[in-house]
Amino acid sequence: MPPSSADSLRHPVLRAAALAPIIRHFDGNVAAISGILRRNGLDPQRVQDPYEVIALSAYLQVFEDAARQARDPVLGARIGARINPADLGPTGLLMLQSSTARRGLQRFHDSLSALQSATEMKLTEAGTWLGFTYQIQSPGVTGLPQDAEFSLSGLCRLMRMSFDPRWSPEEVHFTHAPSARPDLLERIFGAPVLFGQSANRILFSEEGLDRHHRVEDMALIGLIEHHVADLVLAQDPEATMADQVLLVVSRNLGQRPVDLNSIARELGQAPRSLQRRLAAEGTSLRQIVRAHRQQIVETHLGTRSGSLKAMAQALGYSDGTVFWRAYRGWTGQAPSKENRG
Known part of the structure; x- marks a missing residue:
């Protein structure tokens, strides 16, 4: 049985759908990814169900182990740069349906709890630029490089697919130590990448954020948002x-x-x-x-x-x-x- 809502309050969790892009990367080596999943306490068969709830800490470690197995220090960013909106479930689909990038980012923020608990992605002002931060909120779970790089790379991919294929951030910040291949990260993001920063974030210009790209299908958006409400994972009520x-x-x-x-x-x-x-x-x-x-x-x-x-x-x-x-x-x-x- 999947963990209960009470379990998700004690231990941050996310939907197994988040594993799908990693598993796809190992299509030619199923034994390797199955071994990685099992070593982290995950059943390769059960995680085929995108709605299965798994421990966030296990997912983070799976990503690190997968990067080592692939001998690719930027695996997370590389996978993020080729995801599709559906890989993120209703969270990605809401962004794709939004009329402007600002609305898309806000809906992404509002619906993230359907995919992952104890996590925040938030649009903020950052001097002359805007910032969109990615932070794991639980003091008991430490964010790891592959997930952080995947999350920000995936967001850039969604911005390009949903609004402007030429869109790029001005800067990308990570809290972790420098990557073994910062040059590859800068190529993937199309922007300077800085390490040892206060938060994981992308910084970008406000220009074009309110440009109208499509007429919103409010009936479809309402249906997706209703689905999000059904999927919301319990958040940590014990945060001090x-x-x-x-x-x-x-x-x-x-x-x-x-x-x-x-x-x-x-x-x-x-x-x-x-x-x-x-x-x-x-x-x-x-x-x-x-x-x-x-x-x-x-x-x-x-x-x-x-x-x-x-x-x-x-x-x-x-x-x-x-x-x-x-x-x-x-x-x-x-x-x-x-x-x-």
């Missing part, structure tokens, strides 16, 4: 206020302000109320921002990648000097020394 704040901080850091008033407004809280709730959980906005910044720095320094200026930008500092001082305040030593080994 600190978890919610971290989600907003990671989404906005380096792109928008992460001060108390801005974060409180986005969460629909009064600033003092937010402070009190965080204090009751033994933390504060300052501590959350600092911890997230330190995590990003560790990603950069662990791979000896990036300049101080690039790190400062990812962390939301005005320049490299401000970041240098902050890092020295955290650790008592200069980041440049660690970075150069």
Whole structure:
């Protein structure tokens, strides 16, 4: 039997439909993908049912194992660049039916919970550009590179198929360490790709976002949305206020302000109320921002990648000097020394 709604509250899940593009990639080597599925606790026969509910953590690891099996460090992005809207079920079909890209992105956001729980894809302002972020919200599940690259590559593919075949983002950001083949990622996305960032996101121009592409079939859209409502997976009700704040901080850091008033407004809280709730959980906005910044720095320094200026930008500092001082305040030593080994 599939996991119950109660199970999905305890453990983030997604529909087995998400595995279909990976399984198709191994059409010529069924034994290999079947072995990968079994090693991660999944029955190759049961996941043929697109509505089967599986653990999100298992799916993430399947993608990593599949990339190693294929000896392809950009497998996720490569598969994402050739998916069809139907591969994402009603989520992809709603985007294809939308009259404008803005409506399509909003419907994608609204319907994602039918495909995957504890996950958010959200349209935000990011300076002179717009951003669309992909974040796993559960503190118990760590996002992995292949899924992140697949998700953003797949979104770009849907934008091109649904609205403009020449569409490309301005920049692509990933939280993970640099890929073994960043050149291939940049070719797939058609844009610069940056690593060790505060969130997984694509940045793009607002131009053309409201251009009318088709007359919407509201009867069909209504039918798909009704199907989405039937499929919605239970979300995590146990996320703490600190978890919610971290989600907003990671989404906005380096792109928008992460001060108390801005974060409180986005969460629909009064600033003092937010402070009190965080204090009751033994933390504060300052501590959350600092911890997230330190995590990003560790990603950069662990791979000896990036300049101080690039790190400062990812962390939301005005320049490299401000970041240098902050890092020295955290650790008592200069980041440049660690970075150069």
